[in-house]
Amino acid sequence: MFEAAELDHKVTKADYKREEAELRRALLQAQRDLAEQQRFPVLVLIAGVEGAGKSETVHLLNEWMDPRFIEVTGFALPTEEEAAHPPMWRFWKALPRKGRIGVFFGAWQTLPILERVLGKLGAGGFARRTEEILRLERMLAAEGVLLVKYWFHLSKAQQKQRIKGLEKDRETSWKVTRYDRVLFERYDEFIEVCEPFLRETSTGEAPWTVVPAADERYRALFVGRHLLGAMRARLDAPASVPAAVSVAASPPPDRVNVIRALDLDQELSREDYEEQLAEAQGRLARATRHRHFGRISVVAVFEGNDAAGKGGAIRRLGAALDPRAYRIVPVAAPTEEERAQPYLWRFWRHMPRPGRFVVFDRSWYGRVLVERVEGFAPEHDWRRAYGEINDFEEQLAARGAVVAKFWLAISKDEQHRRFKEREATPFKQHKITAEDWRNREKWDAYEEAVCEMVQRTSTRIAPWTLVEADNKLHARVKVIRTLAERVEAALKSA
Amino acid sequence: MFEAAELDHKVTKADYKREEAELRRALLQAQRDLAEQQRFPVLVLIAGVEGAGKSETVHLLNEWMDPRFIEVTGFALPTEEEAAHPPMWRFWKALPRKGRIGVFFGAWQTLPILERVLGKLGAGGFARRTEEILRLERMLAAEGVLLVKYWFHLSKAQQKQRIKGLEKDRETSWKVTRYDRVLFERYDEFIEVCEPFLRETSTGEAPWTVVPAADERYRALFVGRHLLGAMRARLDAPASVPAAVSVAASPPPDRVNVIRALDLDQELSREDYEEQLAEAQGRLARATRHRHFGRISVVAVFEGNDAAGKGGAIRRLGAALDPRAYRIVPVAAPTEEERAQPYLWRFWRHMPRPGRFVVFDRSWYGRVLVERVEGFAPEHDWRRAYGEINDFEEQLAARGAVVAKFWLAISKDEQHRRFKEREATPFKQHKITAEDWRNREKWDAYEEAVCEMVQRTSTRIAPWTLVEADNKLHARVKVIRTLAERVEAALKSA
Numbered sequence: 001m002f003e004a005a006e007l008d009h010k011v012t013k014a015d016y017k018r019e020e021a022e023l024r025r026a027l028l029q030a031q032r033d034l035a036e037q038q039r040f041p042v043l044v045l046i047a048g049v050e051g052a053g054k055s056e057t058v059h060l061l062n063e064w065m066d067p068r069f070i071e072v073t074g075f076a077l078p079t080e081e082e083a084a085h086p087p088m089w090r091f092w093k094a095l096p097r098k099g100r101i102g103v104f105f106g107a108w109q110t111l112p113i114l115e116r117v118l119g120k121l122g123a124g125g126f127a128r129r130t131e132e133i134l135r136l137e138r139m140l141a142a143e144g145v146l147l148v149k150y151w152f153h154l155s156k157a158q159q160k161q162r163i164k165g166l167e168k169d170r171e172t173s174w175k176v177t178r179y180d181r182v183l184f185e186r187y188d189e190f191i192e193v194c195e196p197f198l199r200e201t202s203t204g205e206a207p208w209t210v211v212p213a214a215d216e217r218y219r220a221l222f223v224g225r226h227l228l229g230a231m232r233a234r235l236d237a238p239a240s241v242p243a244a245v246s247v248a249a250s251p252p253p254d255r256v257n258v259i260r261a262l263d264l265d266q267e268l269s270r271e272d273y274e275e276q277l278a279e280a281q282g283r284l285a286r287a288t289r290h291r292h293f294g295r296i297s298v299v300a301v302f303e304g305n306d307a308a309g310k311g312g313a314i315r316r317l318g319a320a321l322d323p324r325a326y327r328i329v330p331v332a333a334p335t336e337e338e339r340a341q342p343y344l345w346r347f348w349r350h351m352p353r354p355g356r357f358v359v360f361d362r363s364w365y366g367r368v369l370v371e372r373v374e375g376f377a378p379e380h381d382w383r384r385a386y387g388e389i390n391d392f393e394e395q396l397a398a399r400g401a402v403v404a405k406f407w408l409a410i411s412k413d414e415q416h417r418r419f420k421e422r423e424a425t426p427f428k429q430h431k432i433t434a435e436d437w438r439n440r441e442k443w444d445a446y447e448e449a450v451c452e453m454v455q456r457t458s459t460r461i462a463p464w465t466l467v468e469a470d471n472k473l474h475a476r477v478k479v480i481r482t483l484a485e486r487v488e489a490a491l492k493s494a
Numbered sequence: 495m496f497e498a499a500e501l502d503h504k505v506t507k508a509d510y511k512r513e514e515a516e517l518r519r520a521l522l523q524a525q526r527d528l529a530e531q532q533r534f535p536v537l538v539l540i541a542g543v544e545g546a547g548k549s550e551t552v553h554l555l556n557e558w559m560d561p562r563f564i565e566v567t568g569f570a571l572p573t574e575e576e577a578a579h580p581p582m583w584r585f586w587k588a589l590p591r592k593g594r595i596g597v598f599f600g601a602w603q604t605l606p607i608l609e610r611v612l613g614k615l616g617a618g619g620f621a622r623r624t625e626e627i628l629r630l631e632r633m634l635a636a637e638g639v640l641l642v643k644y645w646f647h648l649s650k651a652q653q654k655q656r657i658k659g660l661e662k663d664r665e666t667s668w669k670v671t672r673y674d675r676v677l678f679e680r681y682d683e684f685i686e687v688c689e690p691f692l693r694e695t696s697t698g699e700a701p702w703t704v705v706p707a708a709d710e711r712y713r714a715l716f717v718g719r720h721l722l723g724a725m726r727a728r729l730d731a732p733a734s735v736p737a738a739v740s741v742a743a744s745p746p747p748d749r750v751n752v753i754r755a756l757d758l759d760q761e762l763s764r765e766d767y768e769e770q771l772a773e774a775q776g777r778l779a780r781a782t783r784h785r786h787f788g789r790i791s792v793v794a795v796f797e798g799n800d801a802a803g804k805g806g807a808i809r810r811l812g813a814a815l816d817p818r819a820y821r822i823v824p825v826a827a828p829t830e831e832e833r834a835q836p837y838l839w840r841f842w843r844h845m846p847r848p849g850r851f852v853v854f855d856r857s858w859y860g861r862v863l864v865e866r867v868e869g870f871a872p873e874h875d876w877r878r879a880y881g882e883i884n885d886f887e888e889q890l891a892a893r894g895a896v897v898a899k900f901w902l903a904i905s906k907d908e909q910h911r912r913f914k915e916r917e918a919t920p921f922k923q924h925k926i927t928a929e930d931w932r933n934r935e936k937w938d939a940y941e942e943a944v945c946e947m948v949q950r951t952s953t954r955i956a957p958w959t960l961v962e963a964d965n966k967l968h969a970r971v972k973v974i975r976t977l978a979e980r981v982e983a984a985l986k987s988a
Contacts, residue, residue, distance in 0.1 A: 038834070084847040086889040092842035097834035124618010131625050132889075139882050142698075142875075143836035204636075340532070340591035342637035348586035353578040381636075388633050395580040395626075 001195060003464075004251075004258050004455050005153040005212040009222075016217040023224045024064045030231040031065050031101065038099040039239065040144045042231060045107045048152030049190070050183045051162055052213035057152070058105050060220050061227075071096055074105040087111070088136060095145075108133050109197065116193045117186060126193075130200055141205035148230050148248070149206055150223060151198060152213040156187050162214075195460050199394075202456065204384025209251050210455060225252040248383065250452050253444075257451045262466055264411050266474035273473035280477055281320035283484035287491060288321055294355040295494040297401045300483060301363045304408030305446075306436050307418040309472045313408065314359055316476045317483065326357035331366065343367055343385070344392055354400060364389055365405075368453050373445045386456040393462040402490045403462035406479055407450060408469040412443055495689060497958075498745075498752050498949050499647040499706040503716075510711040517718045518558045524725040525559050525595065532593040533733065534638045536725060539601045542646030543684070544677045545656055546707035551646070552599055554714050555721075565590055568599040581605075582630060589639075602627050603691065610687045611680060620687075624694055635699035642724050642742070643700055644717060645692060646707040650681050656708075689954050693888075696950065698878025701742050704949060719746040742877065744946050747938075751945045756960055758905050760968040767967035774971055775814035777978035781985060782815055788849040789988040791895045794977060795857045798902030799940075800930050801912040803966045807902065808853055810970045811977065820851035825860065837861055837879070838886055848894060858883055859899075862947050867939045880950040887956040896984045897956035900973055901944060902963040906937055 011019075034042065044061075046054050058072055073094040082090045088108065096102030112129040115121040121129070140147055154162065163184060166172045183190065198208045209226055213219045230249035268276070287293070300317070302310045314328060329350045338346040344364060352358040367385040371377040377385075393403045410418075419440075422432040439446070458464040465482050469475035505513075528536065538555075540548050552566055567588040576584045582602065590596030606623040609615040615623070635641055648656065657678060660666045677684065692702045703720055707713045724743035762770070781787070794811070796804045808822060823844045832840040838858060846852040861879040865871040871879075887897045904912070913934075916926040933940070952958040959976050963969035 041834070081847070085845060086893040088889060089842060089845060092839060095835055095839060097831065099834070122618060124616060124621055127618055127621045127625065131621060131628075132885075134625075135882075135885050139838075139878075139885075140836060142878060145836065337591065340535070340593070341589060342634060342639065344633075345586060345589060348583060351579060351583060353575070384633075384636060388629075391626075391629055391633075395582060399580040 001198060001455060001458055002153050002155070002191075002210060003458055004451060005210045006155040006158070007212065007256055007258065007261050008214075009212045009218040009254070009256050010215050011217040011221060013217070016221065019221055020224075023221065023228065026228050027064050027224060027231075028066060030228055030235060031069055033235050034101070034231065035069050035099045037235065040146055040234060041096040041098050042101040042146045042148065043096060043140065044101065044103045044227065045109075045147070045149040046103060046105045046152070047107065047109060047150065048211065048213065049154050049159065049187075050180055051159065052152035052154050052211075053216060053219050054105065054152050056216070057150075057211075057220060057223055058103055061103060061223070064224065065101070069099070070101045070103065072103040072105060075107060075110065077111075088132070091136075095140075098144075108136065109201070113190075113193055113197060117190050130197060133201055134203070137201070137206045138203065141203075146230065146234050147206040148227060149208045150211050150226075151194075151208045152211045152219070154213050158214045159184055159187060192460075199387075199390045199459050202390070203387050204380060205248065207248050207383075207386065207456065209248075222252065222254075250448070251455060253448045253451070257447070258454050258466060259409055259447055259450055262409055262468050264409060264414070264468045265470040266468045268471055268474040268477065270473065273477060276477045277316060277473075277480065280480040280484055281316070284317075284320040284480055284487065287484055287487040288325065288357060290491050292491050292494045293487075295400060296487070296490045297352040297354050297399075298357040298483070298487060299352065299360070299396055299401050299403045300357070301360045301365070301403070301405040302408065303362060303365050303369065303406065304467070304469065305410050305415055306439055307415055307422070307432075308408035308410045308469045309475055310361060310408055312472055313406075313467075313476045313479045314361055317359065317480055320480065321357055325355065326359065327352075328359045328361060331360060331362040344388065347392075351396060352401070363405075364392070365453060365457075368457075369446065369449050372449050373442055386453075389457055390459060390462075393457075393459070397461040400490075400494070402486050404483055404486050405458075405462060405464045406467050406482075407454070407464055408467045408475055408479075409450075410469045412440075414470045415440065495692060495949060495952055496647050496649070496685075496704060497952055498945060499704045500649040500652070501706065501750055501752065501755050502708075503706045503712040503748070503750050504709050505711040505715060507711070510715065513715055514718075517715065517722065520722050521558055521718060521725075522560060524722055524729060525563055527729050528595070528725065529563050529593045531729065534640055534728065535590040535592050536595040536640045536642065537590060537634065538595065538597045538721065539603075539641070539643040540597060540599045540646070541601065541603060541644065542705065542707065543648050543653065543681075544674055545653065546646035546648050546705075547710060547713050548599065548646050550710070551644075551705075551714060551717055552597055555597060555717070558718065559595070563593070564595045564597065566597040566599060569601060569604065571605075582626070585630075589634075592638075602630065603695070607684075607687055607691060611684050624691060627695060628697070631695070631700045632697065635697075640724065640728050641700040642721060643702045644705050644720075645688075645702045646705045646713070648707050652708045653678055653681060686954075693881075693884045693953050696884070697881050698874060699742065701877075701880065701950065703742075703745050716746065716748075744942070745949060747942045747945070751941070752948050752960060753903055753941055753944055756903055756962050758903060758908070758962045759964040760962045762965055762968040762971065764967065767971060770971045771810060771967075771974065774974040774978055775810070778811075778814040778974055778981065781978055781981040782819065782851060784985050786985050786988045787981075789894060790981070790984045791846040791848050791893075792851040792977070792981060793846065793854070793890055793895050793897045794852070795854045795859070795897070795899040796902065797856060797859050797863065797900070798961070798963065799904050799909055800933055801909050801916070801925075802902035802904045802963045803969055804855060804902055806966055807900075807961075807970045807973045808855055811853065811974055814974060815851055819849065820853065821846075822853045822855060825854060825856040838882065841886075845890060846895070857899075858886070859947060859951075862951075863940065863943050866943050867936055880947075883951055884953060884956075887951075887953070891955040894984075894988070896980050898977055898980050899952075899956060899958045900961050900976075901948070901958055902961045902969055902973075903944075904963045906934075908964045909934065 046058060048054060062070060062072060075090065078090065091108055094102065112121060112126060116126045137147060163176050163180060166176050202208050211219055211222055226249060229252060233249050302314060304310050318326065334346060347364045350358055367377060368382050372382045396403055419432055419436060422428040454464050467475050467478050540552060542548060556564060556566060572584065585602055588596065606615060606620060610620045631641060657670050657674060660670050696702050705713055705716055720743060723746060727743050796808060798804050812820065828840060841858045844852055861871060862876050866876045890897055913926055913930060916922040948958050961969045961972050
């Protein structure tokens with residue numbers, strides 16, 4: 001979920017200046033259209049870790065847009081008057097009307113999260129508060145409110161660096177408060193509460209967008225661009241689309257993303273490969289034959305670019321496993337029987353019982369990859385799929401399954417080389433079709449879909465492992481080693 | 495919620511025979527259309543109290559319809575195989591495909607409710623399970639599944655009578671199991687768990703329909719008619735309506751309903767009235783001046799037929815209250831400012847702080863009364879309002895508010911008399927308009943809306959009080975006495 005936000009995003013001053021001017025113009029225009037149409041209100045939630053530039057961003061939005069049509073409300077601890085009413089009362093009072101933008105700085109999630117981190121709220125109480133929030137947000141969305149939720153993120157290292165940077169300078173050291181230090185000490189606990197919260201409250205209508213907050217200029221442009229995209233999508237949608245099926249916007253695509261950040265061509269000699277592969281396979285073999293393996297199960301998902309080497313990796317994986325205990329499920333286009341059911345149905349059928357290992361060669365992620373890019377699923381359907389998939393994987397994990405997901409990434413050049421090679425090799429010709437060449441033309445759209453998939457579905461319970469696969473040997477070792485580690489870790493707590 | 499189901503519904507054998515034949519024909523036709531269209535599956539959940547004819551109804555559905563296209567699955571305690579998978583797995587496996595009807599006899603709610611009643615599941619755990627169920631049902635609805643949920647209900651007295659009846663006869667006494675007796679002993683605990691569960695899982699897409707189950711023939715026709723209505727509504731809807739905004743069907747209207755069951759003309763002499771009114775006002779005055787009244791608040795809602803005497807009752811109520819501590823909020827058509835906000839917004843603003851008393855002369859129920867009947871709100875909007883209103887009132891109650899709701903009912907004749915009288919009395923002429931006469935023409939539609947409103951929103955935390963109002967004197971006493979009782983009860987636990 002936070003992988004993309006932790007990359008080293010940077011914008012130069014010159015680039016910022018240039019883009020800012022255009023962005024302000026476009027945001028003002030969107031705001032004018034919003035006020036003119038009077039069709040819906042925009043509600044922006046600003047949340048996230050301490051010191052991640054939340055208030056700076058709020059100032060900026062105010063500066064960029066027409067302040068007469070934007071209302072910022074900050075929510076701290078409830079006042080005596082607020083505490084005398086139901087918790088949601090103060091938020092209702094501050095809702096923006098149609099045609100306006102409301103910015104909630106710290107909203108309904110702030111207190112429950114804080115109380116949970118500080119141990120003042122139990123797991124059950126927190127679940128109830130989460131449910132209330134879900135209901136409220138669902139209702140607002142159904143009432144036509146465009147709900148845009150930003151989660152400002154800093155990694156632990158980035159947070160540490162920020163505090164150190166401020167402390168070093170006498171001019172700024174006063175900015176580091178006791179509160180800052182306490183929160184930093186509890187960074188891990190904080191994330192442990194927030195991550196599942198973000199996952200569970202990221203619905204199709206109102207997902208959280210994680211803002212990479214370390215670089216001030218990048219952060220500003222990110223929020224500006226995203227808010228513009230979200231507003232324009234709704235402003236330009238035909239009025240006939242019911243608010244109930246309207247959808248949120250994607251994070252803006254970026255040259256710096258989790259896929260491009262990979263160094264795809266990892267070195268690994270044939271000799272080292274043989275040795276490392278054998279070692280990883282051995283670890284996995286031992287782990288899956290452990291006497292406690294019967295208490296867990298494994299669901300391994302393989303996705304990747306065409307010709308990225310999924311099949312080869314799966315074969316090496318199989319070699320480490322007891323043939324009676326594992327199964328490979330190849331996933332193609334749904335059959336007529338499968339199309340007659342909810343899209344997750346065909347995957348539920350294959351979920352392993354304890355002691356079993358199941359490998360999906362492509363998976364339920366087709367919904368947010370090929371079905372999204374090719375337009376097979378309408379936008380409101382693939383949008384809600386992120387949350388539904390997280391739910392699904394959470395249920396598997398809760399029953400003891402290790403859910404391991406691999407994205408095998410190759411470069412566009414490497415893919416071209418492999419396609420050509422397949423065409424030239426008689427026994428490989430069946431593996432390359434006109435469709436593969438067509439998919440290749442949509443490279444950028446797929447890349448965007450993969451980045452959003454990782455952002456929305458890489459969770460602590462079921463993280464994505466991004467595998468640099470230009471060198472197949474490296475890819476195979478990384479896959480099997482990761483699986484061995486995941487299974488070993490699960491056995492420890494089984 | 496259960497008021498309508500506890501009325502004395504009866505169907506004679508002859509009436510049953512006549513209607514059954516027609517119903518079977520229509521159900522078979524609907525089933526054929528379903529199979530032909532192949533657009534969506536129907537999933538019927540059968541749940542409720544023990545001995546309420548659930549299995550008989552399932553048999554009947556099988557008998558009435560074409561068994562080749564209906565699949566009944568009974569869910570008891572999970573088998574070893576089922577227990578080895580996530581709890582939802584066995585339900586996924588049994589989902590009906592498009593064009594078919596699936597009947598789940600005991601579904602995902604059975605175990606959590608049972609475990610909660612038996613104390614094996616805490617409040618937090620139950621909240622989590624409820625949330626999982628909500629997500630699953632929401633997803634199924636979004637995937638196009640027509641989800642029809644029946645809750646078979648018997649009042650405690652009806653349950654007692656059933657057990658006694660069976661025990662009396664040697665031929666049937668074996669039917670009363672130990673389980674039956676245990677559950678009867680825990681009837682109140684069972685309802686205490688089920689009622690909030692039904693409330694929270696009655697969403698716009700998939701509300702529970704409570705089945706009056708005491709009379710075998712009535713019960714059968716009720717389910718048959720409702721299922722037919724639900725299927726026909728979806729079958730006949732244009733394919734362009736997205737499944738996400740499709741809605742569930744209302745319970746079938748009935749001559750025996752909570753409104754018609756009232757004896758509207760209650761006797762009360764002027765003399766007795768003076769005495770009883772003074773006594774009720776005194777009780778209320780004392781209760782609202784109690785030193786602990788500062789810990790609670792009161793939200794009193796008045797709805798009723800036109801000319802039912804809401805104003806008169808509210809005036810007598812006001813006479814008992816400290817003018818500094820109460821406020822009357824008259825609710826008319828929303829202003830332009832209010833229309834620019836979610837519909838509950840204008841009511842949230844008026845929610846009282848502790849120690850205050852607020853009276854709504856008409857209320858948020860306009861959404862499911864006038865807006866429904868007059869078509870001001872689209873069906874999927876007023877349908878989801880039931881759940882949203884329950885949420886809203888739950889939040890008020892959780893913060894210590896007494897939520898008391900009154901429906902003042904008069905007969906059609908009495909209304910006519912009052913309208914004529916208003917027209918003939920100069921100082922009352924302003925109270926009667928052409929609109930009042932127009933509304934009157936939709937008497938039956940309003941009655942249906944009121945019955946459904948009571949069924950869906952009369953909850954333990956915020957029950958409706960139905961007030962027989964042909965005799966205004968009786969109505970006023972009943973209103974003020976009820977309020978006094980509610981406030982006294984709240985003070986006891988404050």
